[in-house]
Amino acid sequence: xxxxxxxxxxxxxxxxxxxxxxxxxxxxxxxxxxxxxxxxxxxxxxxxxxxxxxxxxxxxxxxxxxxxxxxxxxxxxxxxxxxxxxxxxxxxxxxxxxxxxxxxxxxxxxxxxxxxxxxxxxxxxxxxxxxxxxxxxxxxxxxxxxxxxxxxxxxxxxxxxxxxxxxxxxxxxxxxxxxxxxxxxxxxxxxxxxxxxxxxxxxxxxxxxxxxxxxxxxxxxxxxxxxxxxxxxxx
Ligand SMILES: [Zn+2]
Numbered sequence: 001x002x003x004x005x006x007x008x009x010x011x012x013x014x015x016x017x018x019x020x021x022x023x024x025x026x027x028x029x030x031x032x033x034x035x036x037x038x039x040x041x042x043x044x045x046x047x048x049x050x051x052x053x054x055x056x057x058x059x060x061x062x063x064x065x066x067x068x069x070x071x072x073x074x075x076x077x078x079x080x081x082x083x084x085x086x087x088x089x090x091x092x093x094x095x096x097x098x099x100x101x102x103x104x105x106x107x108x109x110x111x112x113x114x115x116x117x118x119x120x121x122x123x124x125x126x127x128x129x130x131x132x133x134x135x136x137x138x139x140x141x142x143x144x145x146x147x148x149x150x151x152x153x154x155x156x157x158x159x160x161x162x163x164x165x166x167x168x169x170x171x172x173x174x175x176x177x178x179x180x181x182x183x184x185x186x187x188x189x190x191x192x193x194x195x196x197x198x199x200x201x202x203x204x205x206x207x208x209x210x211x212x213x214x215x216x217x218x219x220x221x222x223x224x225x226x227x228x229x230x231x232x233x234x235x
Contacts, residue, residue, distance in 0.1 A: 011053050013045060017060045019067065021045055032059045036070045038229045039160050041077070043067045075233040079121035086111065088128060089135060090183035095124060106131075125176070125234070129156050132179040139190045140172055146213050149197030160232065163224065164189050166196035177231040181224065188220035 014021040022037065022044045029048040032055065037044050047056055080086065082097045093111040101114040104127045113123050137154040144151045152170035159175050166172045172193045178186055191214035199206035210217050 011056070013056060013060065016057060017064060017067075019043065019071070023047065025049075032056060034059075034063050034067060036067070036074070038074060039232050041071075041074060043071065075230060077235045078233045079235065080124040082117070082120065086124070086128075087180050087182075088131070089179060089186060095120070128179055129158075129176040132156055132174070132176055135179075136174050136186075136190065139187070140194060143190050143194045143213055144197055147194065147198055147209060149194055151194075151197065163228065164193045166193045166200075168200050170197055172197075177234060180231050180234075181228065182220075184216060185220045185223050185228075188214050188217050188224065191217065192221075 013023055020042050022040070022042050024044060024046045026046050027049050029046045031048060032051060033046045035044050035046075036042075045056075045060070080095055082095060084095050085092050086095060087093075088106075088111075091109070093106060093109055096110050096112050097117055097120055098112050098114065099116070101112050104111070104113045104115075104123050106112075111124065111127070113120055113127075115123055133154065133156045136156070140151055140154050143149075150170050151172060153172070155171070155173050156176045157173045159173075162175065163178055164172065164174045174189065174193070178189055181189075188210075191210050194213065195206055195209040198209055207217075214220070
Protein backbone atom coordinates (compact mmCIF):
# COMPACT_ATOMS: atom_id res chain seq x y z
CA UNK A 1 0.00 0.00 0.00
CA UNK A 2 1.46 3.35 -1.04
CA UNK A 3 1.05 6.24 1.33
CA UNK A 4 1.07 9.81 0.08
CA UNK A 5 2.84 11.96 2.61
CA UNK A 6 2.09 15.59 3.36
CA UNK A 7 5.04 16.60 1.24
CA UNK A 8 3.54 14.72 -1.70
CA UNK A 9 6.08 11.88 -1.62
CA UNK A 10 4.84 8.35 -1.34
CA UNK A 11 6.26 5.55 0.74
CA UNK A 12 5.43 1.89 0.37
CA UNK A 13 5.80 0.74 3.97
CA UNK A 14 4.76 -2.78 3.10
CA UNK A 15 7.64 -3.12 0.69
CA UNK A 16 9.90 -1.45 3.25
CA UNK A 17 9.24 -3.92 6.06
CA UNK A 18 8.88 -6.98 3.85
CA UNK A 19 5.59 -8.37 5.16
CA UNK A 20 1.90 -7.71 4.45
CA UNK A 21 0.77 -4.66 6.30
CA UNK A 22 -2.45 -2.73 6.65
CA UNK A 23 -1.73 0.98 7.01
CA UNK A 24 -4.23 3.26 8.72
CA UNK A 25 -3.74 7.01 8.56
CA UNK A 26 -5.47 8.42 11.56
CA UNK A 27 -6.40 11.99 12.45
CA UNK A 28 -7.12 10.94 16.01
CA UNK A 29 -4.12 8.75 16.83
CA UNK A 30 -1.55 10.44 19.09
CA UNK A 31 1.30 8.06 18.37
CA UNK A 32 2.50 5.38 15.99
CA UNK A 33 1.19 1.95 16.84
CA UNK A 34 1.25 -1.60 15.57
CA UNK A 35 -1.25 -4.32 16.38
CA UNK A 36 -2.12 -7.69 14.92
CA UNK A 37 -5.58 -8.07 13.40
CA UNK A 38 -6.08 -11.74 14.20
CA UNK A 39 -9.18 -12.11 12.08
CA UNK A 40 -7.75 -10.51 8.97
CA UNK A 41 -4.39 -12.16 9.70
CA UNK A 42 -2.44 -8.98 9.14
CA UNK A 43 -0.41 -6.46 11.17
CA UNK A 44 -2.02 -3.01 11.31
CA UNK A 45 0.17 0.09 11.41
CA UNK A 46 -1.52 3.28 12.58
CA UNK A 47 0.18 6.51 11.56
CA UNK A 48 -0.85 9.76 13.24
CA UNK A 49 -1.19 13.00 11.30
CA UNK A 50 2.04 14.76 10.42
CA UNK A 51 4.32 11.86 11.24
CA UNK A 52 7.66 11.90 9.49
CA UNK A 53 8.43 9.03 7.14
CA UNK A 54 11.76 8.54 8.88
CA UNK A 55 10.02 8.05 12.21
CA UNK A 56 7.65 5.47 10.72
CA UNK A 57 10.56 3.52 9.27
CA UNK A 58 12.42 3.56 12.58
CA UNK A 59 9.29 2.36 14.31
CA UNK A 60 8.88 -0.49 11.83
CA UNK A 61 12.52 -1.47 12.28
CA UNK A 62 12.22 -1.49 16.06
CA UNK A 63 9.10 -3.68 15.95
CA UNK A 64 10.02 -5.98 13.09
CA UNK A 65 10.82 -9.01 15.27
CA UNK A 66 7.75 -8.50 17.41
CA UNK A 67 5.49 -8.56 14.34
CA UNK A 68 7.13 -11.66 12.90
CA UNK A 69 6.81 -13.42 16.24
CA UNK A 70 3.17 -12.51 16.74
CA UNK A 71 2.23 -13.51 13.20
CA UNK A 72 3.92 -16.90 13.68
CA UNK A 73 1.70 -17.53 16.68
CA UNK A 74 -1.58 -17.04 14.81
CA UNK A 75 -3.56 -20.14 13.95
CA UNK A 76 -3.03 -21.18 10.34
CA UNK A 77 -5.93 -21.03 7.94
CA UNK A 78 -7.64 -24.41 7.93
CA UNK A 79 -9.93 -26.37 5.67
CA UNK A 80 -12.29 -29.12 6.79
CA UNK A 81 -10.85 -32.54 6.07
CA UNK A 82 -11.69 -36.23 6.06
CA UNK A 83 -11.88 -37.76 9.56
CA UNK A 84 -11.84 -34.41 11.32
CA UNK A 85 -14.26 -33.71 14.17
CA UNK A 86 -16.37 -30.61 13.85
CA UNK A 87 -18.53 -29.13 16.56
CA UNK A 88 -21.96 -27.96 15.45
CA UNK A 89 -24.25 -26.34 18.03
CA UNK A 90 -22.46 -28.26 20.76
CA UNK A 91 -22.51 -31.68 19.07
CA UNK A 92 -19.41 -33.30 17.65
CA UNK A 93 -19.59 -34.81 14.17
CA UNK A 94 -16.88 -36.71 12.35
CA UNK A 95 -16.46 -35.72 8.73
CA UNK A 96 -16.68 -38.76 6.46
CA UNK A 97 -16.24 -38.37 2.77
CA UNK A 98 -18.63 -40.64 0.87
CA UNK A 99 -18.66 -40.06 -2.85
CA UNK A 100 -21.56 -42.43 -3.31
CA UNK A 101 -23.85 -40.53 -0.96
CA UNK A 102 -26.30 -38.39 -2.91
CA UNK A 103 -26.32 -35.50 -0.50
CA UNK A 104 -24.25 -34.05 2.30
CA UNK A 105 -25.99 -34.65 5.60
CA UNK A 106 -25.70 -35.34 9.31
CA UNK A 107 -26.17 -39.01 10.04
CA UNK A 108 -25.86 -39.91 13.73
CA UNK A 109 -22.54 -38.52 14.85
CA UNK A 110 -21.19 -38.42 11.31
CA UNK A 111 -21.26 -35.64 8.77
CA UNK A 112 -21.42 -37.54 5.49
CA UNK A 113 -20.04 -35.50 2.62
CA UNK A 114 -20.88 -36.27 -0.99
CA UNK A 115 -19.05 -35.37 -4.19
CA UNK A 116 -15.38 -35.20 -5.12
CA UNK A 117 -12.86 -34.97 -2.31
CA UNK A 118 -11.40 -31.76 -3.75
CA UNK A 119 -14.72 -30.05 -2.92
CA UNK A 120 -14.96 -31.45 0.61
CA UNK A 121 -14.19 -28.21 2.44
CA UNK A 122 -16.62 -26.20 0.34
CA UNK A 123 -19.38 -28.78 0.78
CA UNK A 124 -18.96 -28.97 4.55
CA UNK A 125 -18.94 -25.19 4.81
CA UNK A 126 -22.02 -24.77 2.59
CA UNK A 127 -23.89 -27.44 4.52
CA UNK A 128 -23.01 -25.95 7.91
CA UNK A 129 -24.09 -22.51 6.68
CA UNK A 130 -27.40 -23.84 5.41
CA UNK A 131 -28.15 -25.72 8.65
CA UNK A 132 -27.01 -22.77 10.75
CA UNK A 133 -29.42 -20.46 8.96
CA UNK A 134 -32.33 -22.78 9.75
CA UNK A 135 -31.48 -23.07 13.43
CA UNK A 136 -30.52 -19.44 14.00
CA UNK A 137 -33.63 -18.16 12.20
CA UNK A 138 -35.83 -20.06 14.62
CA UNK A 139 -33.78 -19.13 17.69
CA UNK A 140 -33.80 -15.46 16.66
CA UNK A 141 -37.54 -15.26 16.17
CA UNK A 142 -38.17 -17.03 19.48
CA UNK A 143 -35.77 -14.84 21.45
CA UNK A 144 -37.10 -11.66 19.82
CA UNK A 145 -40.62 -12.62 20.90
CA UNK A 146 -39.46 -12.60 24.54
CA UNK A 147 -38.73 -8.88 24.33
CA UNK A 148 -41.36 -7.99 21.69
CA UNK A 149 -38.67 -7.34 19.07
CA UNK A 150 -39.57 -7.56 15.40
CA UNK A 151 -37.20 -9.50 13.11
CA UNK A 152 -37.38 -8.65 9.40
CA UNK A 153 -34.83 -11.15 8.17
CA UNK A 154 -32.02 -13.44 9.30
CA UNK A 155 -29.00 -14.11 7.09
CA UNK A 156 -25.68 -15.91 7.36
CA UNK A 157 -22.56 -14.04 6.30
CA UNK A 158 -18.96 -14.98 5.68
CA UNK A 159 -17.45 -11.94 7.30
CA UNK A 160 -13.92 -11.93 8.69
CA UNK A 161 -14.52 -9.14 11.13
CA UNK A 162 -17.65 -9.60 13.20
CA UNK A 163 -19.92 -12.20 14.76
CA UNK A 164 -23.24 -10.57 14.10
CA UNK A 165 -25.06 -7.39 13.27
CA UNK A 166 -28.56 -5.98 13.51
CA UNK A 167 -29.91 -3.06 11.50
CA UNK A 168 -32.44 -0.58 12.87
CA UNK A 169 -34.99 -2.01 10.44
CA UNK A 170 -34.62 -5.50 11.95
CA UNK A 171 -32.28 -7.33 9.58
CA UNK A 172 -30.01 -9.63 11.57
CA UNK A 173 -26.81 -11.20 10.20
CA UNK A 174 -24.64 -13.89 11.75
CA UNK A 175 -21.17 -15.13 10.96
CA UNK A 176 -21.50 -18.82 9.97
CA UNK A 177 -18.47 -19.76 12.14
CA UNK A 178 -20.53 -19.20 15.29
CA UNK A 179 -22.09 -22.65 14.70
CA UNK A 180 -18.83 -24.21 15.95
CA UNK A 181 -18.94 -22.37 19.30
CA UNK A 182 -20.48 -23.93 22.44
CA UNK A 183 -24.30 -23.81 22.47
CA UNK A 184 -24.46 -21.25 25.30
CA UNK A 185 -22.18 -18.93 23.35
CA UNK A 186 -24.39 -19.18 20.25
CA UNK A 187 -27.36 -18.40 22.46
CA UNK A 188 -25.57 -15.32 23.79
CA UNK A 189 -24.88 -14.02 20.28
CA UNK A 190 -28.54 -14.43 19.34
CA UNK A 191 -29.60 -12.59 22.50
CA UNK A 192 -27.09 -9.84 21.79
CA UNK A 193 -28.37 -9.20 18.27
CA UNK A 194 -32.00 -9.53 19.27
CA UNK A 195 -31.52 -6.97 22.09
CA UNK A 196 -30.36 -4.54 19.37
CA UNK A 197 -33.90 -4.69 17.94
CA UNK A 198 -34.94 -2.74 21.03
CA UNK A 199 -31.68 -0.90 21.81
CA UNK A 200 -29.56 -0.01 18.77
CA UNK A 201 -26.51 0.77 20.97
CA UNK A 202 -24.39 -0.78 23.72
CA UNK A 203 -25.91 1.28 26.54
CA UNK A 204 -26.62 0.06 30.08
CA UNK A 205 -30.24 -0.50 29.00
CA UNK A 206 -29.01 -2.70 26.17
CA UNK A 207 -26.95 -4.90 28.51
CA UNK A 208 -29.87 -5.13 30.97
CA UNK A 209 -31.99 -6.36 28.10
CA UNK A 210 -29.33 -8.95 27.16
CA UNK A 211 -29.17 -10.15 30.76
CA UNK A 212 -32.93 -10.53 30.88
CA UNK A 213 -32.91 -13.07 28.05
CA UNK A 214 -29.39 -14.45 28.61
CA UNK A 215 -28.55 -14.52 32.35
CA UNK A 216 -25.08 -16.06 31.78
CA UNK A 217 -24.08 -13.46 29.18
CA UNK A 218 -20.96 -12.35 31.04
CA UNK A 219 -19.25 -15.75 30.83
CA UNK A 220 -20.43 -16.52 27.31
CA UNK A 221 -19.38 -13.09 26.09
CA UNK A 222 -15.96 -13.66 27.63
CA UNK A 223 -15.66 -17.02 25.85
CA UNK A 224 -16.37 -15.35 22.52
CA UNK A 225 -13.79 -12.66 23.23
CA UNK A 226 -11.08 -15.10 24.33
CA UNK A 227 -11.68 -18.12 22.12
CA UNK A 228 -13.83 -16.88 19.25
CA UNK A 229 -10.81 -16.11 17.13
CA UNK A 230 -9.89 -19.80 17.02
CA UNK A 231 -13.01 -20.37 14.90
CA UNK A 232 -11.74 -17.88 12.35
CA UNK A 233 -9.05 -20.30 11.27
CA UNK A 234 -11.60 -21.90 8.94
CA UNK A 235 -11.49 -20.04 5.66
ZN1 LIG B 1 -23.76 -5.20 19.61
